Structure formats: C-alpha cells, structure tokens
Amino acid sequence: MRAPRALWVPFELGRPFGSPGEPAFQRRVVGDALTLLNSTEGPVLLVDFPDDAPGPKADDQTGWVCPVSFPTSPGAEAAPAVQLLQEVDALAPWYQLSKERRGRTLVGVSGKKVPEAARFAASFQQDLPLDDAGRVPSQAFKDAFTDILAYYYEAGTAQPGKHSSRDTQRWFWDETVAGKFFRDLRETLMTCGDKRLELIAARVMLPKTQGG
Structure with missing residues (x-):
C-alpha cells in the first residue's frame, strides 16, 4: 500500500477545485491531484497547489456593498468572545433569510447550533477548550470553525446582488469581529x-489571499 498523499489548495471552503465556471482551471487542479498517485515519495506526501483561484471577470463586478447592518455594533469594551457572540446573534436574521431562499445550508458539520459552536471555538483562545463528548479537540474545533465560516458566508450574501466569493471572503476577514477573532x-x-x-x-x- 502506498503512502497517503494530498494536494493542498488555497481555495475557499466548499470549493476544492477553485472558482465555478472555470473548467480549464478546475481540470488543472484535478490533474495535479491525480499526478500524486504516481509519486513514490513518503511516508506522507502533501503538495501545495501554487495558484489562487481565478477572480471574477472585470465586467462581472458590481462592487461589494456589505449587506449586513448591525443594529448596534458589538461593544468595544466587551471581551473578544462576547463580541463574537453578539455578532453571531446580530447575523441570525440574515442567515435565516439565506437559508429560506436557498432551501439549504452548509451549517451543521459540528452538530452544534452556531452560538454554541462559537462558544466552543472561543474556549480555545483561553487554552481551556470545552469538552465535546470525548471527540478529538482538533477535529471538534475544525468542525465548529467550519460551521461558523459557513454561517457568516451565507448571512453575508443574503441580500440580492452580485457578490463574488472573494468579496465575501474579504468582508469576513477584514470587516467582521469574527474575522479579527479568528486571526488572533x-x-x-x-x-x-x-x-x-x-x-x-x-x-x-x-x-x-488573506496571508495564510
């Protein structure tokens, strides 16, 4: 049996082959992944894909206008974890709107409600992670983070308009409390x-694209 091998890609969560509507680029990603099957290196082979996914074409851009209006901004004096929970709560109507329009959601990997997932993820900042029914902490954290990211992305694109995935990504990491919290x-x-x-x-x- 050959050693495990994987192609690491710098694309957004849920888009393992890069941007939709870019068949040539996607075929290249698949080709690079399949090429690893012929490798004899090991014991574990992890190769970085060198390029970011193509962005939207110039004539497809309408400019990003953040669709989320917070009734009140999270208090600057509050602890970061508290600010995160306040923001999660403020986004709930937009997330629900997105879920109703799409008829589906990507949130649910962790098995937690989003506020619970946020509290669980925040506990790692204090080096006192909450117990998750005996699950491996790293996997439990990854699942909670995945749910939070999906929640924000879905809420952020709830209103009509063309918002590219890169725009939504920038909004999350550069303009939200959650983005700063998870950077830290x-x-x-x-x-x-x-x-x-x-x-x-x-x-x-x-x-x-955000420095990772």
Whole structure:
C-alpha cells in the first residue's frame, strides 16, 4: 500500500477545485491531484497547489456593498468572545433569510447550533477548550470553525446582488469581529503544542489571499 498523499489548495471552503465556471482551471487542479498517485515519495506526501483561484471577470463586478447592518455594533469594551457572540446573534436574521431562499445550508458539520459552536471555538483562545463528548479537540474545533465560516458566508450574501466569493471572503476577514477573532486565535493555535491544531491553524484557517 502506498503512502497517503494530498494536494493542498488555497481555495475557499466548499470549493476544492477553485472558482465555478472555470473548467480549464478546475481540470488543472484535478490533474495535479491525480499526478500524486504516481509519486513514490513518503511516508506522507502533501503538495501545495501554487495558484489562487481565478477572480471574477472585470465586467462581472458590481462592487461589494456589505449587506449586513448591525443594529448596534458589538461593544468595544466587551471581551473578544462576547463580541463574537453578539455578532453571531446580530447575523441570525440574515442567515435565516439565506437559508429560506436557498432551501439549504452548509451549517451543521459540528452538530452544534452556531452560538454554541462559537462558544466552543472561543474556549480555545483561553487554552481551556470545552469538552465535546470525548471527540478529538482538533477535529471538534475544525468542525465548529467550519460551521461558523459557513454561517457568516451565507448571512453575508443574503441580500440580492452580485457578490463574488472573494468579496465575501474579504468582508469576513477584514470587516467582521469574527474575522479579527479568528486571526488572533490562529496565532495562538500556531504554537499551542497540539500538532493537529497547529496544522489546522497553519493550513486551514486563513486563506492565502488573506496571508495564510
């Protein structure tokens, strides 16, 4: 049996082959992944895909206008975890609107409601992660983070208009409390001593387009 091998891609969550509507680029991603099957390197082979996914064409851009209006901004004096929970709560109507329009949601990987997932993820900032019914902490954290990211992305695109995936990504990482919170948490996890969490922080959390 050959050693495990994987192609790491810098694309957004839920788009393992890059941008939709770019068949040539997607075929290239698949080709690079299949090429790894012929490799004899090991014991574990992890190769980086070198390029970001193509962005929207110039004539497809309408400009990003953040569709989310917070009734009140989370209090600057509150602890970061509290600010995160306030923002999650403020986004709930937009998330529900998105869910109703699409008839589906990508939230649910962790098995937690989003506020619970946010509290669980925030507990890693204090180096006191909450217990998750005996699950491996790194996988439980990754699932909670995945749900939070999906929740924000779906809420952020709830209103009509053309919002590219890159626009939504920028909005999350540059303009939300959650974006700053997870940037800071990533720095903490990079040196936490748990090799699996360190790998998630280094490889999964922050897109390359945001400095990951």
